[in-house]
Amino acid sequence: MKWEDFIRKAGEYPVIESKVFLTGTEKPEALRVQIGRWEKAGKLIKVKRGVYLPAPPYRRVEVWEPYLAGLLKRPSYLSLEKALEFHGCVPEAVPVFTSVTTKRPAAFSSPAGTFTYRHLDPSLFWGYEGHIIRGQNALIASPEKALLDLLYLYRRKVPPGYIRELRLQNPERIDPGRLLEYAARFNKPRILRAARRIRDELAQTAAGEREL
Numbered sequence: 001m002k003w004e005d006f007i008r009k010a011g012e013y014p015v016i017e018s019k020v021f022l023t024g025t026e027k028p029e030a031l032r033v034q035i036g037r038w039e040k041a042g043k044l045i046k047v048k049r050g051v052y053l054p055a056p057p058y059r060r061v062e063v064w065e066p067y068l069a070g071l072l073k074r075p076s077y078l079s080l081e082k083a084l085e086f087h088g089c090v091p092e093a094v095p096v097f098t099s100v101t102t103k104r105p106a107a108f109s110s111p112a113g114t115f116t117y118r119h120l121d122p123s124l125f126w127g128y129e130g131h132i133i134r135g136q137n138a139l140i141a142s143p144e145k146a147l148l149d150l151l152y153l154y155r156r157k158v159p160p161g162y163i164r165e166l167r168l169q170n171p172e173r174i175d176p177g178r179l180l181e182y183a184a185r186f187n188k189p190r191i192l193r194a195a196r197r198i199r200d201e202l203a204q205t206a207a208g209e210r211e212l
Helices: 005-011 018-022 030-039 067-072 078-087 143-152 162-166 175-183 190-212
Strands: 046-048 051-054 076-078 096-101 106-110 113-119 127-133 136-143
Touching: 005 018, 005 030, 005 143, 030 046, 046 067, 046 106, 067 096, 067 113, 067 127, 067 136, 076 078, 078 096, 078 136, 078 143, 096 136, 136 143, 143 175, 143 190, 175 190
Parallel strands: 076 136, 096 113
Antiparallel strands: 046 051, 076 096, 106 113, 127 136
16 A cells, blocks of 8 residues: 555544554555555554554644543553643643553653553542543543542542642642542542542632632
8 A cells, every 4th residue: 555545534634543554455464564665664653563553744633631541551541640630630730641550560662752551459449531632532530530540549538738739730630538438439548538638638728719
């Protein structure tokens, strides 16, 4: 297949999965070799084996990174600091897209970004919602679940002043009732204690903002 014919078809998608184009092809091995050559020529960017992005000169659809994160590892949803950034709960941009998965941990780094995956027990794989940008659907933890996933996976303690340490902003975007409800579902006393302290600190922060 010629490059012009391939990119005419593949360019309609934000991400190119080679298995999609190899299925039904008369000579899949030949196309696989061609894809490898196009990667070496800089026409395709390899994100992981079998997953590519067209290089910028040939790109017609910009990929939304949370969508790409969900595609690289299934099942998974974006969580922890990156999900908190998405919800506007932390002030700085987070460079790494960290997701949770019921599968093994993994990491992929390429010009498309750095994507890491932390293992989460299947019983805790909930608390996420679908979000669509540019027609690309991504599963992203609610701010409450992202915060609890962070505490659970990093085993962080919540000392007095933790909210200031974490630099959480827009406290009204975190529902204290949902935070405690989700924390109880973890069935971990330390998570519930941490959630209660965070709830109290969020209430103090919100009260302080109202007085200004």
